[in-house]
Amino acid sequence: MRTHAVVEATQVDAASLLRGAGLRVTKPRTAVIVALAATPHASADDVFQAIAIALPGTSRQAVYNVLGDLADNGLAQRIEPAGSPARYELRVGDNHHHIVCTSCGAVADVDCAVGHAPCLTPHHTAGFVIDEAEVTYWGTCADCQQLARVPDSSSHASAIQGETP
Amino acid sequence: MRTHAVVEATQVDAASLLRGAGLRVTKPRTAVIVALAATPHASADDVFQAIAIALPGTSRQAVYNVLGDLADNGLAQRIEPAGSPARYELRVGDNHHHIVCTSCGAVADVDCAVGHAPCLTPHHTAGFVIDEAEVTYWGTCADCQQLARVPDSSSHASAIQGETP
DNA sequence: CGCATTCTTTTGACTGAATCAAAAGAAGGG
DNA sequence: CCCTTCTTTTGATTCAGTCAAAAGAATGCG
Structure with a gap:
């Protein structure tokens, strides 16, 4: 690929x-x-x-x-998505986020849809000084959607990279 | 309190x-x-x-x-903020997020500033079906800002609840 | 080019956070 | 009040990662 x-x-x-x-x-x-x-x-x-x-x-x-x-x-x-060991990527310095598949743990990149979006600057911050906002989307990857439709296709291993376009 | x-x-x-x-x-x-x-x-x-x-x-x-x-x-x-054991709260069912202090790990609630905000619907999702967006803000809590100004005030224990307004 | 210093890697023990499983104990329905 | 089912206890076990000391490589310098 x-x-x-x-x-x-x-x-x-x-x-x-x-x-x-x-x-x-x-x-x-x-x-x-x-x-x-x-x-x-x-x-x-x-x-x-x-x-x-x-x-x-x-x-x-x-x-x-x-x-x-x-x-x-x-x-x-x-x-470090919840429930997963830490993962690493070389893509740094740009403002992007991640989608994690709740069923297999696959991760894909998502460009921030609206740049420095308004919702990423919260209103009252309980006295905190904010350094950054991290967004994690949770959902189901294409492979797992497939498996859900056609159950019983056996295990579905290394789903780590496939998702990156 | x-x-x-x-x-x-x-x-x-x-x-x-x-x-x-x-x-x-x-x-x-x-x-x-x-x-x-x-x-x-x-x-x-x-x-x-x-x-x-x-x-x-x-x-x-x-x-x-x-x-x-x-x-x-x-x-x-x-x-489950990165670097911290899992934390639990009774506040459920509303759309709120969290600020985590990078120096002491304190957590506070943040109401979503813009409701179901546009930036929380990414554009191309790599084939994923999105269920939810989780936002974590990282920053410095009021206490740790204080400590940074007046260094050497000794350790600063249980900062878990104090932040909630 | 070769050596000395400093940084990396290896090895192996160890911790924190959480899960698994079997046996003992309590909640709730009848 | 008893029986069934769900909870809790106890203790072992896993997973992910860290710590520390000793051995080994990379760079800077002569």
Whole structure:
């Protein structure tokens, strides 16, 4: 579903992304970035699985470290939908939100429909100073709608990336 | 900050709330409802602590069971801000959202500023059917703003309920 | 190019939050 | 008042993630 070229390009700029953030370029970091580019909204475990192929022997802890470093340095964004382990994506710095499937947990991006929308600036804030508004939509993904219509088609695994248009 | 009468009243309707939902009226359930009425946005552990006083000997598991039952039957709402254990509130059925303090984790309610706002209906939904939009605001609560100005005032414990106006 | 310093990774123990399951105990209908 | 069914207790177990020490790599510098 994704051209070969895109994946290779990602491989190349992993290094410059890391250098740009003042982080050392290491194999686990490069591999994590490549994995996230190929599979947006992957969990730490998804990344670990993906990397086990490209870079066998990488520890689970390294994956947690790398994902944490990427998030801390603005190279990745962490999202934590209720009931799901944390997920990560390289798309950062733009104002976008997420739809989560309540039945399989699949996540897709949604561009903010109305920019800096009025409803995202609440009226009385109980004394809080607001930094950002996070919107999570809950619904049913295309695959699960399908399954609901035609029950009993068996399990429906890795629904993590498919949803991204 | 809350009148005695309110707490007693809550005690009374715990039973009818439960019966209305077809649930048996038990001491742990009543106690959990009373605790949630007194402390909105409490975590399971907060509730457990609170109940340890009113109803010693109640198990932690019972608290999880009750909170789960309340949520499943629409008597309570579960919210799960990133980085925090699940929190529960009795305020259900209205369209309101939450502000979470990024430094102490305090949670406060926010009424949806624009009702069923336009920005809560995204344009292209990647094939999802949307059920609901959940908005979480992130910011700094009044207490933590204070602490930031006057550093070194020591720790700042139970900030769970204080924020509710 | 090679070395020293500093940052990363590995390994393995450990925590917090929550769930599962079996047995004992209480609520409510008759 | 008893019986059935639902709840609670107890204790083990899982999942996701963190902590810490020791071993190993990446960069800067000579």
